Amino acid sequence: MTVGQILGNGPAVLAFDVGGTDTKAGLFDDRGSLVEVVRVPTPYSTDGSGDAVLAQLGVLTERFAARHPDVAPLAAGLIVPGLVDDDAGVGVYAENLGWRDVPFRDAASSALGLPVAFTHDVRAAGTAEYRLGAAGRFRNVMVVVIGTGIAGALFLDGKPYSASGFAGEIGHSVVDVGGVPCACGGNGCLEAIASAGAIARLYNRHASVPVAGAREVLELARSGNAAAASVWDTATDALGLALSQAVALLAPEAIVLGGGLAQAGDALFTPVEERMNSLLTFHRRPVLLPATVGENAGLVGAALGARQRLTEVKA
Structure with a gap:
């Protein structure tokens, strides 16, 4: 289409x-x-x-x-x-x-x-996904775009929610207290650990041969590179943790993952969903969906x- x-x-x-x-x-x-x-x-x-x-x-x-x-x-x-x-x-x-x-x-x-x-x-991209993509059949949805940074768009009871622009900043939720410095001035923010840019930066800190982006880190991890695997696993673990916190607070029926990092497919979705669900108990478990608008x-x-x-x- x-x-x-x-x-x-x-x-x-x-x-x-x-x-x-x-x-x-x-x-x-x-x-x-x-x-x-x-x-x-x-x-x-x-x-x-x-x-x-x-x-x-x-x-x-x-x-x-x-x-x-x-x-x-x-x-x-x-x-x-x-x-x-x-x-x-x-x-x-x-x-x-x-x-x-x-x-x-x-x-x-x-x-x-x-x-x-x-x-x-991201709210605009989220609107496109909510109105035209696979998430449109749900009333409570979070659309998370993972690229150079990480941000989300929220739809609650079928309506967009922005809170004067402050809602949806999941990239600046702290998932590692005292951890990696973030551009926002905080430490241990999700964006500083799990964005596409962060994954490459964290790998390159100790790499003898630097990579250009997160895709190369994933390829190295798949080939058995322990350092790349550690960076990738830390990123997916952090994403699962942040999403579990959002689920506990907002109870979305679906979470859409988009942006460049979502192109990793099952290598991203499977560990993130497993980590998210491992942290939930009585909570409603959302469907994790890939973005479809493009x-x-x-x-x-x-x-x-x-x-x-x-x-x-x-x-």
Whole structure:
């Protein structure tokens, strides 16, 4: 099934997924087809304003207009990492990109001349998974994206829950008190142990030949490398522990794992599920599901948000 078939008919919209390294921009037509995706480096905001990102959105919009004059977007969806206040439309803080308290929703709307939906990147990807993926048959769901970092999106009683942007930060739950330092300033955070970036960093600390990423660590572990196996086992153990804590608190019916690390398949899902369930007693055991929307889940979620925003403006 194509992205177009998943998204369905509706207004043409723009979608922007601002990442820590790259920004992806997508143009969806009125059939919901993803006409084009463009990837460019994300600019760092040296003055904390986010103006560099906003300027880039304008350039990308003009590029789409020149290449696809027959597609006229009526709204845009913008998603960013860091701490995001959806209700206020503000990017509160993004350590890796240098902004604080940027009113992205209103500023982007002014720059583009369109209604703009604004949210966290993982909440957008989670929305795509919840509305269009395998988790949609459940009312209580956690979508966890494991990539450079780790974050989650929550759906409780069929409704998204963000708590002014603070909910879902499972990557910064402490699973090893006094453990590995985390970029957030804490120690022993899940993200510092079990993210794709962390797995590579922890292996490379003592490796004679460094690896480029977590995939290589898993390959080494499968080939019998004891150091790689230890790093991988520690990561899956930490994920299982963190998920068990979330289950005890929220009782999700399903947990969706997405992001680059989820591509490991059974090598990730089996030990994580076993560790999670070993720590549960009377609790409801959730179904552990792989993400199904694909690598453009963030863009799809942003596009869904843009269409919803247009509905709200018309109302």
